[in-house]
Every structure is written in C-alpha cells, then in structure tokens.
Amino acid sequence: MDPFRSKLAAALVKGVEFPPVRPGSAILYLGAASGTTATHVADAVGREATVFAVEKSLRPFQQLLSVAQRYPNLIPLLEDARSPQRYSPWVPRVDLICMDIPQGDQAGILEANLSWFARPGTWVLLAVKLASLPRREGATARWEDVSPEFSRRMEVEDVTPLDPFHRKHVFVRGRVRGGGGGIPPITSRGGNRAG
Numbered sequence: 001m002d003p004f005r006s007k008l009a010a011a012l013v014k015g016v017e018f019p020p021v022r023p024g025s026a027i028l029y030l031g032a033a034s035g036t037t038a039t040h041v042a043d044a045v046g047r048e049a050t051v052f053a054v055e056k057s058l059r060p061f062q063q064l065l066s067v068a069q070r071y072p073n074l075i076p077l078l079e080d081a082r083s084p085q086r087y088s089p090w091v092p093r094v095d096l097i098c099m100d101i102p103q104g105d106q107a108g109i110l111e112a113n114l115s116w117f118a119r120p121g122t123w124v125l126l127a128v129k130l131a132s133l134p135r136r137e138g139a140t141a142r143w144e145d146v147s148p149e150f151s152r153r154m155e156v157e158d159v160t161p162l163d164p165f166h167r168k169h170v171f172v173r174g175r176v177r178g179g180g181g182g183i184p185p186i187t188s189r190g191g192n193r194a195g
Contacts, residue, residue, distance in 0.1 A: 018044055023048035026093070027045055035060075035067040100126075108149075122175065131168040147159075159172050
C-alpha cells in the first residue's frame with residue numbers, strides 16, 4: 001500500500017495498529033472509491049471475513065466493481081453513506097467500520113452508520129480531513145475543535161496526524177461504547193495513545 005494514496009496505509013506507517021479481526025467478521029468500508037484501500041482491508045481480514053464497500057460515485061464504483069472480481073470477500077455497494085437504511089438489507093451488524101469520506105458532515109455520516117450497523121465493541125478506523133470540516137471564518141480547523149462531534153459513541157484509542165502523507169488529516173482508531181465521553185486531543189509527538 002502506498003501511504004501517499006491510502007490514508008490507512010499512512011496511518012499504519014505512522015504506527016497505528018490494525019484492529020484484530022476474527023474469521024467470519026463483517027467490515028463496513030465507507031467511501032471505498034475505486035477500491036485501492038478497500039482491497040487491502042479485504043486482504044488484511046482474510047477471505048473468511050466480508051468487506052462491504054460503499055461508494056456513491058459511479059466512475060470510481062465501476063473501478064471498484066472491476067477489482068472486486070478478484071476479491072470474493074469484497075462486496076461493492078453503489079450507495080450514499082448518508083443513507084445507511086438503503087443498504088441495511090445487505091449489511092449485518094459489523095465488527096469494524098472504516099471510513100474515508102472527506103465531507104463537512106462526516107461526523108453525521110459516521111453516527112448514522114454506527115446507529116445502523118455497530119454494536120458495543122465495534123472497531124472504528126476513521127480518516128478525518130480537517131480542512132473539509134466546518135470552522136470559524138478565517139480559522140484553521142483543529143481536531144480539538146471538532147472531536148466532540150465524533151465522540152458520542154466512540155472510545156478513542158489513537159488520534160494520529162497523517163502529515164507528510166496527507167496534509168490536514170488525522171486518523172482516528174477507536175471502539176464503540178454505550179455512553180458518551182470525549183476524544184483526546186492530538187499530542188505534540190503526533191499521536192495520542194489512550195490507555
């Protein structure tokens with residue numbers, strides 16, 4: 001995987017650990033695009049786990065369909081991640097949600113999908129493009145300002161800036177829990193490991 005093309009690859013290069021996934025697991029990949037990273041996730045979890053790859057744009061989805069022919073455990077879905085109810089008939093409760101959707105409402109997109117497909121203990125791997133998030137006029141988006149939007153249901157273990165591979169991005173690794181709580185800020189060393 002090329003860390004300049006894949007935010008997950010960049011996160012792994014920077015020391016983020018991929019969650020343990022057992023055989024038979026279900027994974028939901030939101031924002032699969034042409035499948036560059038989704039296929040690596042399919043490889044990482046093994047053929048006994050299933051990756052449901054959601055992409056709404058037709059052109060990259062056509063490429064995703066093509067590469068999915070070589071991955072029997074990768075199921076492409078031409079859907080908008082903002083409407084999880086539309087693909088809920090095909091996607092079960094999942095063990096891992098991966099998301100790379102650089103939109104201003106990405107926290108809401110994640111929350112909607114957590115509501116439909118997550119359970120306590122579901123892992124979350126999330127690429128957050130800070131520049132696409134709402135911010136005060138003239139201000140630079142900071143993780144500390146937007147983290148509460150992502151923290152409603154997640155216990156975050158790691159927040160890692162993806163510089164120099166992807167500027168103004170952070171990568172979040174966490175797990176779904178039942179209650180509220182906060183996401184820790186980024187540390188000066190470039191990551192935050194919460195115990």
